Amino acid sequence: MSTPSEVRASFRSGSSRTTAGLADGFQQANLVAVPAEHAFDFLLFAVRNPAPCPIVDVVEAGRWTPSVAPGADLRTDLPAYRVWRDGDLVAEPGDVTGAWRDDLVSFLLGCSFTFEHVLVAAGIPLRHLATGGNVAMYDTTRPCRPAGVFSGNLVVSMRPIPAGRVDDVVRICSALPWAHGAPVHVGDPAALGIADLARPDYGDAAEVAPGEVPVFWACGVTPQNVLRHSRIPFAITHAPGHMFVTDRPADAAP
Amino acid sequence: MSTPSEVRASFRSGSSRTTAGLADGFQQANLVAVPAEHAFDFLLFAVRNPAPCPIVDVVEAGRWTPSVAPGADLRTDLPAYRVWRDGDLVAEPGDVTGAWRDDLVSFLLGCSFTFEHVLVAAGIPLRHLATGGNVAMYDTTRPCRPAGVFSGNLVVSMRPIPAGRVDDVVRICSALPWAHGAPVHVGDPAALGIADLARPDYGDAAEVAPGEVPVFWACGVTPQNVLRHSRIPFAITHAPGHMFVTDRPADAAP
Numbered sequence: 217m218s219t220p221s222e223v224r225a226s227f228r229s230g231s232s233r234t235t236a237g238l239a240d241g242f243q244q245a246n247l248v249a250v251p252a253e254h255a256f257d258f259l260l261f262a263v264r265n266p267a268p269c270p271i272v273d274v275v276e277a278g279r280w281t282p283s284v285a286p287g288a289d290l291r292t293d294l295p296a297y298r299v300w301r302d303g304d305l306v307a308e309p310g311d312v313t314g315a316w317r318d319d320l321v322s323f324l325l326g327c328s329f330t331f332e333h334v335l336v337a338a339g340i341p342l343r344h345l346a347t348g349g350n351v352a353m354y355d356t357t358r359p360c361r362p363a364g365v366f367s368g369n370l371v372v373s374m375r376p377i378p379a380g381r382v383d384d385v386v387r388i389c390s391a392l393p394w395a396h397g398a399p400v401h402v403g404d405p406a407a408l409g410i411a412d413l414a415r416p417d418y419g420d421a422a423e424v425a426p427g428e429v430p431v432f433w434a435c436g437v438t439p440q441n442v443l444r445h446s447r448i449p450f451a452i453t454h455a456p457g458h459m460f461v462t463d464r465p466a467d468a469a470p
Numbered sequence: 471m472s473t474p475s476e477v478r479a480s481f482r483s484g485s486s487r488t489t490a491g492l493a494d495g496f497q498q499a500n501l502v503a504v505p506a507e508h509a510f511d512f513l514l515f516a517v518r519n520p521a522p523c524p525i526v527d528v529v530e531a532g533r534w535t536p537s538v539a540p541g542a543d544l545r546t547d548l549p550a551y552r553v554w555r556d557g558d559l560v561a562e563p564g565d566v567t568g569a570w571r572d573d574l575v576s577f578l579l580g581c582s583f584t585f586e587h588v589l590v591a592a593g594i595p596l597r598h599l600a601t602g603g604n605v606a607m608y609d610t611t612r613p614c615r616p617a618g619v620f621s622g623n624l625v626v627s628m629r630p631i632p633a634g635r636v637d638d639v640v641r642i643c644s645a646l647p648w649a650h651g652a653p654v655h656v657g658d659p660a661a662l663g664i665a666d667l668a669r670p671d672y673g674d675a676a677e678v679a680p681g682e683v684p685v686f687w688a689c690g691v692t693p694q695n696v697l698r699h700s701r702i703p704f705a706i707t708h709a710p711g712h713m714f715v716t717d718r719p720a721d722a723a724p
Contacts, residue, residue: 256510256575260528263517274514276618321510364530 220285220461224293232295232310234457236345240333243284243394243466244459245272245324246436247294248443249452252277255321257364261442262323264361267434268370270326270394272462277319284324284462291316296455298440303447312452320452327436327459328373330395330466331388338388340381349420350457351375353435357409358400360442368442371418372400372408373435376428385431394469401432408432418456474539474715478547486549486564488711490599494587497538497649497720498713499526499578500690501548502697503706506531509575511618515696516577518615521688522624524580524648526716531573538578538716545570550709552694557701566706574706581690581713582627584649584720585642592642594635603674604711605629607689611663612654614692622696625672626654626662627689630682639685648723655686662686672710 218226220239235244250258255277262269273282280290291313299307299315309315328351332342344351351373358370377385382402390398405413413430414421418437424430443451454460472480474493489498504512509531516523527536534544545567553561553569563569582605586596598605605627612624631639636656644652659667667684668675672691678684697705708714 252510256506256513259510259513259517260530263513263525263528271517274517276514 220463221287223461224285224288227295228289228292230310232458235295235459235461236329236457239461241466243272243462243464243468244327244329245462246327246439247290247322247324247452247454247460248439249290249320249322250448251317251450252319252321254365254448257366258323260363261360261366262325264363265438266393267397267400268360268436268438270396271323272326272394273324275322275324277321280316280322282322282324282462284464285460286463290322290460294454294458294460296458298453298455300443300451300453302449303444308455315452317450324460324462325436325439326395328396328433329459331392333466334388334392335385338384340377340385343376343422344420349422351419352413352416352422353418353437354408354410355417355441360438365446365448366442368438368445370400371435371437371441372432373419374413374416374422374430374432376422376424377431379427379429382429382431389433392467395466396434396436399431400434403429405430474717475541477715478539478542481549482543482546484564486712489549489713489715490583490711493715495720497526497716497718497722498581498583499716500581500693501544501576501578501706501708501714502693503544503574503576504702505571505704506573506575508619508702511620512577515614515617515620516579518617519692520647521651521654522614522690522692524650525577526580526648526718527578529576529578531575534570534576536576536578536716538718539714540717544576544714548708548712548714550712552707552709554697554705554707556703557698562709569706571704578714578716579690579693580649582650582687583713585646587720588642588646589639592638594631594639597630597676598674603676605673606667606670606676607672607691608662608664609671609695614696619700619702620696622692622699624654625689625691625695626686627673628667628670628676628684628686630676630678631685633681633683636683636685643687646721649720650688650690653685654688657683659684
């Protein structure tokens with residue numbers, strides 16, 4: 217198994233792939249970098265919406281090395297990035313050194329890859345990992361708490377869980393607030409405004425088999441939705457599934 | 471017993487006293503209001519130092535009514551304020567309507583009055599409440615994590631706890647992260663750089679009797695120390711012990 221610094225070095229030297237299953241046992245993180253003029257609003261949005269946007273680290277303007285990964289470079293060490301202008305996705309490069317600006321403040325936000333590792337270690341089966349697909353994700357009708365220019369609805373991920381293990385899942389995830397925490401809903405998709413589980417808005421549909429219950433978590437796609445909605449002039453994020461791998465163990469509080 | 475809104479109304483109409491024991495069972499909060507240009511740095515300081523600065527609410531520039539107390543006015547509803555210029559305390563008025571600025575962002579931070587209420591309800595004796603004194607507080611040599619212009623050492627409060635109840639105290643307070651959370655240290659004052667328990671830096675000394683252990687919590691005086699150290703041009707805070715009383719129950723998460 218590769219260490220987090222080996223994984224980051226491979227991306228820095230040009231390779232690219234999803235980070236699912238990489239450097240197992242270490243926290244992974246969503247990246248959102250916004251100009252300093254919008255940094256207060258985004259930090260406040262994250263504080264007000266800790267389930268979709270749990271703050272793992274904040275790197276101030278003019279810097280690109282987070283405290284959760286000494287020696288790393290946020291401009292090169294992710295496998296794929298997204299560059300946003302006026303709310304539009306304009307590029308998906310493997311390196312953003314050229315696009316980086318001195319006024320960018322970087323936010324690392326917790327990721328479901330972290331809690332999936334802990335659930336699997338506890339013997340909870342996760343279908344999308346077994347089938348090799350991406351997790352199913354849905355837009356909801358539940359508004360986030362707005363902050364300044366940032367507002368929008370919560371995005372959730374869904375995993376079918378055997379009914380007898382739902383209590384374990386809730387207990388385990390409640391102890392991982394830096395990785396989205398406890399599920400936001402168990403059971404009824406309609407309660408979140410989801411019309412059809414078979415048609416996710418992002419990722420791949422997952423069958424809910426007899427004896428299983430759909431369990432919904434706040435999702436790290438939420439901030440990208442909010443970013444698009446805000447139409448701020450410039451931002452850089454990771455590409456979905458292509459996360460920043462930190463040196464912090466999955467079960468360690470920030 | 472008065473309700474939170476009755477307590478706030480009495481301060482709005484000019485009365486002033488410490489809020490210790492007022493509107494028992496409701497969360498109280500420290501107030502720190504800084505100009506928008508310093509708001510990102512202060513919010514990040516609070517995020518990085520959740521033990522001394524647990525965020526209960528943030529009120530954006532141009533507003534003075536927090537979500538935790540609909541109808542309240544942060545400019546009039548505290549019993550006493552402090553006005554700071556260039557890091558110096560320049561006034562302690564009972565109303566700051568005249569000093570308020572449109573660019574002030576207000577932070578409400580959790581307060582030990584909240585967890586003291588819960589401890590007393592659990593039958594834990596607290597000496598300073600029995601004697602009618604103020605809790606003992608100490609400067610430590612433990613640095614806070616800095617953020618932008620804000621840096622400084624942690625301030626702690628100390629309460630002597632019967633040795634047999636220390637486990638209960640840690641368990642109860644761990645569940646109240648919005649009120650400073652678990653103690654930061656139990657037992658040895660020297661571990662925090664405190665030379666003499668009998669000489670607190672703020673508040674009144676409390677005897678540690680035989681069979682008792684000194685227990686130390688991160689303290690809401692920390693941000694005022696940090697504010698003084700930063701020497702930013704302008705800020706408004708509550709006066710120590712003269713807190714904002716919210717409508718939120720003491721045991722309710724923000």
